[in-house]
Amino acid sequence: MSAALRFLALGALLFAGRLWWDAFTPPLSPRDRGPRGEGQGEGIDVLSTAAAALDLAAADPVVARRLRRNSNFLAADAAALGLTDSDLVVRRRLATRLRLAIESAARAAEPSEVELHAYLTAQAARFAVPPRVRLRQVYLSRARRGAALAADARRLRARLVDGAAVAGDALPVSAVLPLMTAAELEGLLGAPLAAAAFAAPLGAWSEPVASRYGLHLLRVAERRPAETPPLASVRAAVREALLAARADAAVAAALDELRAAR
Amino acid sequence: MHALAVVLVLCAAASAAAAEPDREPCARRDPLRNAYFGDLHVHTALSLDASTQGTRAMPADAYRFARGESLGVQPDDASGRPTRRLQLGRPLDFAAVTDHAELFGELSICQSPDLPGYNALPCIIYRHWPRLAFFIANSQVSNSPAPKRFAFCGPDGAVCRDASRTPWRVVREAAEAAYDRTSACRFTSFVGYEWTGAPDSNNLHRNVIFASDAVPRLPLSYVDEPQLDRFLARLKRECRDERPGCDVLTIPHNSNLSDGLMFRPVEADGQPLSRATAALRHDWEPLIEIMQHKGDSECRLGPESSDERCGFEKLPFQNFMASYLPWTAVPAPEASFARWALKTGLAERQRLGVNPFQYGFIASTDTHIAAAGAVRPDTFIGHGGAGLPPDAVATGLPDDIEFSPGGLAVLWAEENSRPALFAAMRRREAYGTSGPRLQVRFFGGWSYPGDLCAQPDFVARGYAGGVPMGGELHVAPTAPPGAPAFAVWALRDAAGEPAAPLERVQIVKGWLENGAAREQVFDVAGGDTGATVDAATCTPTGRGFDDLCTVWRDPAFDPAQPAFYYARVLQNPTCRWSAYACNARGVDCRRPERVPAALADCCDTRYPTVIQERAWTSPIWYVPEEPS
Numbered sequence: 001m002s003a004a005l006r007f008l009a010l011g012a013l014l015f016a017g018r019l020w021w022d023a024f025t026p027p028l029s030p031r032d033r034g035p036r037g038e039g040q041g042e043g044i045d046v047l048s049t050a051a052a053a054l055d056l057a058a059a060d061p062v063v064a065r066r067l068r069r070n071s072n073f074l075a076a077d078a079a080a081l082g083l084t085d086s087d088l089v090v091r092r093r094l095a096t097r098l099r100l101a102i103e104s105a106a107r108a109a110e111p112s113e114v115e116l117h118a119y120l121t122a123q124a125a126r127f128a129v130p131p132r133v134r135l136r137q138v139y140l141s142r143a144r145r146g147a148a149l150a151a152d153a154r155r156l157r158a159r160l161v162d163g164a165a166v167a168g169d170a171l172p173v174s175a176v177l178p179l180m181t182a183a184e185l186e187g188l189l190g191a192p193l194a195a196a197a198f199a200a201p202l203g204a205w206s207e208p209v210a211s212r213y214g215l216h217l218l219r220v221a222e223r224r225p226a227e228t229p230p231l232a233s234v235r236a237a238v239r240e241a242l243l244a245a246r247a248d249a250a251v252a253a254a255l256d257e258l259r260a261a262r
Numbered sequence: 263m264h265a266l267a268v269v270l271v272l273c274a275a276a277s278a279a280a281a282e283p284d285r286e287p288c289a290r291r292d293p294l295r296n297a298y299f300g301d302l303h304v305h306t307a308l309s310l311d312a313s314t315q316g317t318r319a320m321p322a323d324a325y326r327f328a329r330g331e332s333l334g335v336q337p338d339d340a341s342g343r344p345t346r347r348l349q350l351g352r353p354l355d356f357a358a359v360t361d362h363a364e365l366f367g368e369l370s371i372c373q374s375p376d377l378p379g380y381n382a383l384p385c386i387i388y389r390h391w392p393r394l395a396f397f398i399a400n401s402q403v404s405n406s407p408a409p410k411r412f413a414f415c416g417p418d419g420a421v422c423r424d425a426s427r428t429p430w431r432v433v434r435e436a437a438e439a440a441y442d443r444t445s446a447c448r449f450t451s452f453v454g455y456e457w458t459g460a461p462d463s464n465n466l467h468r469n470v471i472f473a474s475d476a477v478p479r480l481p482l483s484y485v486d487e488p489q490l491d492r493f494l495a496r497l498k499r500e501c502r503d504e505r506p507g508c509d510v511l512t513i514p515h516n517s518n519l520s521d522g523l524m525f526r527p528v529e530a531d532g533q534p535l536s537r538a539t540a541a542l543r544h545d546w547e548p549l550i551e552i553m554q555h556k557g558d559s560e561c562r563l564g565p566e567s568s569d570e571r572c573g574f575e576k577l578p579f580q581n582f583m584a585s586y587l588p589w590t591a592v593p594a595p596e597a598s599f600a601r602w603a604l605k606t607g608l609a610e611r612q613r614l615g616v617n618p619f620q621y622g623f624i625a626s627t628d629t630h631i632a633a634a635g636a637v638r639p640d641t642f643i644g645h646g647g648a649g650l651p652p653d654a655v656a657t658g659l660p661d662d663i664e665f666s667p668g669g670l671a672v673l674w675a676e677e678n679s680r681p682a683l684f685a686a687m688r689r690r691e692a693y694g695t696s697g698p699r700l701q702v703r704f705f706g707g708w709s710y711p712g713d714l715c716a717q718p719d720f721v722a723r724g725y726a727g728g729v730p731m732g733g734e735l736h737v738a739p740t741a742p743p744g745a746p747a748f749a750v751w752a753l754r755d756a757a758g759e760p761a762a763p764l765e766r767v768q769i770v771k772g773w774l775e776n777g778a779a780r781e782q783v784f785d786v787a788g789g790d791t792g793a794t795v796d797a798a799t800c801t802p803t804g805r806g807f808d809d810l811c812t813v814w815r816d817p818a819f820d821p822a823q824p825a826f827y828y829a830r831v832l833q834n835p836t837c838r839w840s841a842y843a844c845n846a847r848g849v850d851c852r853r854p855e856r857v858p859a860a861l862a863d864c865c866d867t868r869y870p871t872v873i874q875e876r877a878w879t880s881p882i883w884y885v886p887e888e889p890s
Contacts, residue, residue, distance in 0.1 A: 183352070
């Protein structure tokens with residue numbers, strides 16, 4: 001038997017098993033149905049009720065089938081008995097369909113340049129480039145200096161403070177680090193060093209700072225605060241965020257409206 | 263060449279690579295290159311197999327997660343909200359969403375009541391019995407030697423191809439929105455997809471990564487072009503030849519599931535590989551994914567190799583089919599592994615003058631829950647549904663025991679931008695890790711001094727005196743004579759948890775000797791540390807190394823023998839993800855009667871509780887000819 005046939009046979013076996021299971025799964029009795037709203041998130045009741053009113057139940061074959069299976073009646077009879085209100089799967093599905101429809105409609109209109117600018121201004125913190133530092137480091141290897149590490153670091157720092165040119169130990173990380181965010185510094189040399197770099201005064205050699213490789217002496221050459229980038233640099237991100245916000249707002253508004261109408 | 267001159271050359275190269283007109287220049291730029299960590303293999307709800315496992319996260323969610331935001335993970339609660347959340351402790355530098363392109367249109371149709379085909383039988387099955395839909399779709403499309411579209415796609419498939427425009431647009435827009443074009447250059451996204459061919463269930467999958475947002479109108483999938491070399495040729499035509507600004511490469515993965523098919527040096531008709539086809543593979547496939555969620559593909563411990571470190575994250579089956587039909591499972595053959603491919607590539611180069619398998623290495627996750635870069639073992643929540651229905655809550659382990667969190671791709675680039683990272687992939691200046699963010703430099707040259715590791719300009723001298731990982735060394739100069747030298751410097755993960763120091767650096771050599779492929783593994787730095795870990799508590803004991811550096815010369819170098827060399831860096835032993843998960847669930851395998859059936863895998867002795875995380879650098883090739 002070819003591999004593809006065996007694969008298909010396995011699938012057919014699972015399919016038959018599922019049909020058998022379905023056939024012997026008894027329909028829900030009214031007392032099996034939990035109280036309305038139990039264990040369900042906010043909004044699903046309102047959205048599913050509204051979706052049912054829009055006749056989305058009749059258009060969705062999964063819902064129709066679920067209703068038939070649960071009630072052993074036709075879907076219309078099931079709806080008349082109020083199962084669209086009490087079957088959790090039906091209600092989740094209807095709510096999801098209506099939610100997607102609302103979101104899709106809200107995302108249909110392309111934001112204008114003015115709207116993008118306004119959104120960037122309003123959400124400046126979200127799109128800001130985080131604070132950055134530029135620094136020089138002198139490294140002392142724990143492996144090479146062993147017990148003398150701390151004393152060597154103090155001695156080298158004193159020489160640096162005096163203005164001497166001091167070369168540290170070799171490390172395949174640049175001694176001159178360009179503008180970097182805290183996250184970038186942390187990835188390169190660890191969180192304690194990143195924190196120390198952002199706390200260090202400008203232009204002065206720091207106390208020794210530990211990394212997993214040894215000790216580092218830092219001198220911050222430049223510190224830049226968080227910056228709001230120009231729209232041209234973040235246009236796609238702003239557009240996507242604005243469309244997502246519109247979709248969320250549309251769903252929230254629909255929920256409010258539907259709740260008010262109940 | 264003097265180090266300064268090389269730096270100037272690198273500066274020029276960096277400027278060329280960074281030529282991207284519509285963005286701010288990156289403030290963090292280094293001609294000697296930085297290591298950027300990312301994930302080039304990420305699936306979202308646009309992939310049928312992710313969708314049928316309950317994944318609802320879209321490409322935009324995957325990129326937000328990669329950048330450090332929180333991600334909701336299935337199963338969902340009654341109101342459709344995810345019951346689990348996940349967040350990276352350290353954001354990634356880059357990522358590519360690589361959804362399976364084969365069923366883009368079909369999936370879109372099956373989810374859209376307003377599209378014709380919504381009520382077709384495959385769509386009904388998809389909506390009612392998603393796991394069955396997974397098997398049917400794989401049988402008809404990805405796992406078939408002759409894939410074909412479902413009938414509802416129309417006689418020429420146009421209906422589904424047309425419907426695939428929407429998901430393809432979603433992929434491109436998400437990548438565009440995630441790409442940091444500010445001067446901070448914090449994150450790079452790549453437009454991509456997966457070509458998902460596995461004839462007779464033997465994996466030939468490739469991730470397709472585009473250099474920019476100039477991409478073909480539609481993704482070229484396995485169902486559109488099922489023959490690999492025709493696929494590569496057509497991809498070249500539709501991208502580079504017909505689309506201005508378009509460039510692309512493809513990255514094979516899971517050769518461990520190919521049952522030896524991935525690296526067969528033959529044409530579709532079984533004839534030996536032609537030079538043209540070999541050149542196609544060489545040009546378009548510079549990298550291979552050596553490790554991911556579904557196992558390690560480096561090498562096999564077997565008759566051909568006594569390399570004990572090959573016994574790492576090996577799957578107990580040879581292809582996809584055998585994973586579902588365990589009585590058909592056998593160990594994967596040697597030809598399923600990258601080391602075999604590298605050796606075969608040497609022979610093919612001798613025969614054809616071009617190496618079809620000149621692969622550099624990366625690793626990635628292959629997550630199917632959009633959790634790009636989620637490789638931390640102690641918080642691993644699985645990269646799929648662990649075989650469960652979409653709404654089921656796992657009572658056992660969060661993933662199949664044989665799988666793993668996967669790894670990361672690392673690229674040495676001047677800056678974090680698309681041109682710079684793509685250029686790094688092209689020149690194979692890349693490596694893979696099994697998760698920890700180890701930093702590894704690896705250079706090959708003829709005249710590195712023995713004290714190079716003590717030099718503060720190690721990196722500049724490394725570039726100046728030879729080639730970095732991924733490069734080629736050609737015939738030895740007459741002076742100085744002797745073997746090539748390889749300079750390797752590995753740093754332990756600077757910040758990752760669980761923390762572990764390094765144990766050793768190895769160099770793996772493969773070569774041709776009288777036409778026969780040989781291999782040998784050398785311990786070149788570090789060694790046995792005596793460190794261990796208590797698997798019951800995952801508490802490590804013993805010491806290791808914060809960094810390891812050495813300059814090593816091949817003691818058995820023969821200038822007439824083509825060879826490759828790559829570095830493998832091993833951490834001290836740490837707990838495997840499954841040990842963390844089993845411990846957290848209170849499993850005590852000494853009391854088997856108390857182990858719940860759902861957690862029986864915790865005590866399956868085929869799977870280790872302790873592993874050695876690692877990094878694999880791209881090889882450096884020695885070619886006993888003048889460069890062409």
